[in-house]
Amino acid sequence: MITFFAAGLIVLLIAVDQWIKVWAVNNLAGNASIPLIPGVLQFSYVENYGGAFGIFQGKTLVLAIITVIFLGVLAGLVVFFGLKKRYVFMWILAVITGGGIGNLVDRFYRGFVVDYIDFCLINYPVFNFADCCIVVGTIVLMVYIFFTDRAAEKQKKAALEKPEDNTPPEI
Secondary structure (H helix, E strand, O other), X not given: OHHHHHXXXXXXXXXXXXXXXXXXXXXXXXXXXXXXXXOOEEEEEEEEOOOHHHOOOOOHHHHHHHXXXXXXXXXXHHHHHHHOOXXXXXXXXXXXXXXXXXXXXXXXXXXXXEEEEEEHHHOXXXXXXXXXXXXXXXXXXXXXXXXXXXXXXXXXXXXXXOOOOOOOOOO
C-alpha cells in the first residue's frame, strides 16, 4: 500500500516538473529573464545539453543511460524498502526518483533539460525543480542515513552494556 503512495508521489513530482518546464519554454524561451529578487534570483531559460553543472555537454545518450540505470536501482530500493515499511527512506527515494525521471523525460522528449531557476547572486548554474528534488532528496537521505546509523549504533551499544540477569527464578 505504501509503495502505491510513493509511486503517486513520483508521478506528482514528474507532473509538477513538466508543467513548470512547459511554462518556462512558453514564457522564458527567447525572452529576457524575469527577476524575482533583483540581483539575487530570477527565472532564465537555459537548454542544458549536459548533466549537473553542465558536465558531459552533448552526451545526452550517455547521460540518459546512466540515469535509467540509476533510476532502476532507486525504483528497486523504493519497492524493497516500501515492503519492509521503512517509510521515511522510501519517501526520500521517491523524491529523488521523481526528480531523476523529470529530467530524463526532457532528455528523451526534447534532447536537452530545461533549466530556469537562476541564482544569480553567486553566478550559480541555472537549475530546475527536478534538480531541487534530486539535491534536497540526496541531502535528506544522507542526514537520514547518518542519524539512523547512529541510533542503531546506540541501540547496539546499549544492548552490549546491559548486564545479563543470571539469577535463578524464585520458587
